Amino acid sequence: MDVDSDESEDEEDVKSGQPYMSLLKSLVESNPHKAKRRKLDHSTDDQPNHEPESQSDDDNDVEEKEAVDVDEVEEPEEDPTNIAPEDLFDEDDDLDETDPFETHFSNPDEKVFSARIKAADQTKWKMQRQQFHSTRAYWSYPETGEDVALPGPIPSVTELKLKKRLRESIEPKLSSFETAAEKNVGPFLFNYRDVLYCNRSVAEADKLRQLTALHALNHVFKTRDRVIKNNAKLSKSDGNEDLELRDQGFTRPKVLILLPTRQSCVKMVDHIISVCEPDQQENRKRFEDGYIDKSQKFSDDKPQDFRDLFAGNDDDMFRLGLKFTRKTVKYFSQFYNSDIIFASPLGLRMAIGSEEESSKKKKVDFDFLSSIELVIVDQADALLMQNWEHVEFIFEHLNIQPRDAHGCDFSRVRSWYLDDQAKYFRQTVVLSAFNTPELAELMRAHCHNWAGKVRLQLECPGLIQHLTVKARQTFSRFEAPTAAADPDARFAYFTKAIVPMLTKRGGKDTGGTLIFIPSYLDFVRVRNFFANNPIVENVTFGNISEYADIPEASRARSHFLTGRHKVLLYTERAHHFRRYQIKGVKRVIFYSLPDNPIFYQEIAGGYLLKSEQSMLLEHGEGVVRAMFSRYDVMKLERVVGTQRVGRMIKETGDTFDFV
Structure with missing residues (x-):
């Protein structure tokens, strides 16, 4: 198949206003009821933990990393309309026209969503800044001349439109929304708005996992039950009634959850199991064997956020399908038979494949992402330290009309899928400890939800007056035209x-x-400067990057402590993955401020404090120098505080001292 030519033809058809005809044309030779067998490039379940080199900026060639597949399940694709009535999650749920699932997905107001989709397609968005509980809400929605209010507060789970089974399960565990994360995220999450939450903390991580797990299950259960009930209606009609039941997408998977490590996947899966309380878990032992690591891998001096991220199995190469029936949860289901897909960005990109390798091994396949209606990106700040291009690649391949039919009954597909409008209905939830330009661009370029989107962000008090050591901190602004x-x-x-x-x-x-x-x-540019420029020929230096192995890093730290090396170059990702305790630091120069404000505290405060405690530095004699431009405003705000950042960016002076 000539992919490029097919895609160009599809684009021409869409421009001509006939996406439905384009879809039928592309699938005309497909057999909609033929069961297919797929194997997503598998080899084995076990993979040793990898070094962070595979997670750096230069790791763009995913083919070089051995594909280790955790979805090795040979099974035919299911007929999505052939589901037994006994698989109903709830038999007595009544249709509720106020349910956000109904108003956003199942039976939306065509007049409303058509106008908003048109505005979103023309990038006409209205943005408002409002206070929402304890945080600042930057609320955006397609501009159609109407004001769209923020969703109202949700005091408890009893106010949610949940499946009966889920409500009975969750009420004893989550009677009310008490934490700031629950109060701020909950109303947007359960009302199907896109969310970028920029204040995720270790303390609130479990609450956020519980909320998103509940929302994902509620969406899956309602979707599956609607299909089953409509199957029953069709079977009773015997073809005598003219029923038009639009209740599904092109393929079965409805939820995609992107996570940084296998251990983070375990935490999310366990919350899902806790909420849905299945009678049976198929392949659970295999899941535990491949995903859980109880060994102690690092010393007790590592900080809390490091332990939360890297404790357990920190492998970033995984993908897992989860399938639900009324009594059973099946792990490692084939993607096209799964309801929820868990994956690391690298693992999912390997599953999709690439055009370069398609002629050698397998064709590129991303049809299983065509009907994703909910994307949850948890610990996005950790994904930024891996290869963010993989995340962008995945979002670029979401909600594209499939190339094959995969047993789809097109008479049951929702009209907005056929009209190539699925991306306007998809909800995206991004949870991060802080905001970055990459996250802002992700929301701008790939979040088109006709119901609106919000960025939730607390005002930053700043860190400069809360270091663990007294030091002179100088911030120097330089000018960059673009x-x-x-x-x-x-x-x-x-x-x-x-x-x-x-x-x-x-x-x-x-x-x-x-x-x-x-x-x-x-880092490479500065390292080459110190190595080759005669201006610094008398300045000895060492370096530690994310590519340095442990012996190499140990030598660099030792030479720096003994004075053999006067200068040590150190990258943010090396600190993220290793959290080295570097001794002998007397002054710190931030070539650029770190994205993670915790790193500023640990390096500017922690390293200098250790030098004072070891008598290498007189009390209060430590020096911190930071360079910044107006394009560093997000980083700068987290370090100096919201109240100071505007003045430091705009004032005529270019040097700011703090003690």
């Missing part, structure tokens, strides 16, 4: 304003200087 020109302007400022301080008196006073560099590309 975001694209920022790296060159940053390097020029570093070589002209920072380097002369390091070479003063032949570099004799340079010892104990740690230069923190978030971007690996910037």
Whole structure:
């Protein structure tokens, strides 16, 4: 199949206003009721933990990493309309026209959503900033001339439109919404708005997992029960009634949950099991064997957020299908027979495949993402430390009309699927500890929900006055004309304003200087400068990046402590994956501020405090120097605070000192 030509033909058909005819044309040779057998590039369940090199900026060639598949299940695709009535999750649920599931998916007001989809397609969005409980809500919705209010508060789960089975299960565990995360996220989540929550913390992680697990199950159960009940109606009609029952998408999977590690997958799955309380769990032991690691892998001095992310099985290569029936949850179901897909970005991209390898091994297959109606991206801040391009790739392949029929009964497919409008109905929920330009761009480019989208973000008090050590903190602003020109302007400022301080008196006073560099590309540039430029020939240096193995990093730390190396270059991802306790630091230079504000505390405060405690540094003599431009406003706000960031970006002065 010539993929490129087919896609171009599809685009022409869509432009001509005939997406339905385009779909039928592309599937005309498919047999809608033929069972297919698929195997998503599998080999074995077990895979050793990998080094963080595979998670760096340069890890774009996913074919080089061995494909280890955890979905090795040979089974035919199911006929989505052939579901037994005894598989109903609830037999006595009545239709509720106020249910967000009905108003958003099942029976939306065509006049309302058509106008909003048109506005969203033309990128006409209205944004309002409002206070929502304890946080700031940046609320956006397609501009059609009407004001769309924020959803009302949800005091308890009794106010939710849940399946009876789920309500009975969750009420003893979650009687009311008490935490800030529950109060802020809940109303948007259960009303099918897109959400970017920028204040995820370790303390609230379980509450957020419980909320999203409940919402995902409620959506899956309602979708499946609607199909089963309509099957019963059709079987009773015997073809004598003219029934038009639009109740499904092209393929079965409805929920996609992206997670950073297998252990994070275990936590989310366990919350789902806790909520739905199945009688049986098929393949559970296999799941535990492949996903749970109870060994102690690091010392007790690691911080809480590090332990939360990397404790257990920290493998970032996985994908898992979960299938639900009334009494059973089946692990490792084939994707086309799954209700929920759990995956790391790398694992899912490997499952999809690439055009380059399609002629050698298998064709590219992303049809199982065509009918995803809910995407949950948990711990997005951790995914940013992996390869964010994989996340973007996945979102680019969501809700594309399938190339094959996969047993689909098109008479049952919802009209907005046939009209190629599925992306406007999909709900996206992104949970992160902080906001970044990448997350903002994800919401802008890939979140088109006609019901609206919101960014929830607390005001930042700042960290500069809460370090564990007294130190002079100097923030120096440099000018960059555009975001694209920022790296060159940053390097020029570093070589002209920072380097002369390091070479003063032949570099004799340079010892104990740690230069923190978030971007690996910037790191390579600065490393090459220190290695080759005669200006710094008297400044000895070492480096630790995410590519450094443990012995190499240990040597660099040792040489830095003994003074053999005056300067140590250190990347953000090396700190994220290893959290090295670096000794001998007397001054810190932030080539750029870290995305994670915790790193500023640990490096500017923690490292200098250790030097004071070991008598390598006099009390209060530590120095911190940070470079920033106006394109660093998000990072800067988290460090200096919301009240200061505007002044530091806009004022005529370019140097700001804090003690």
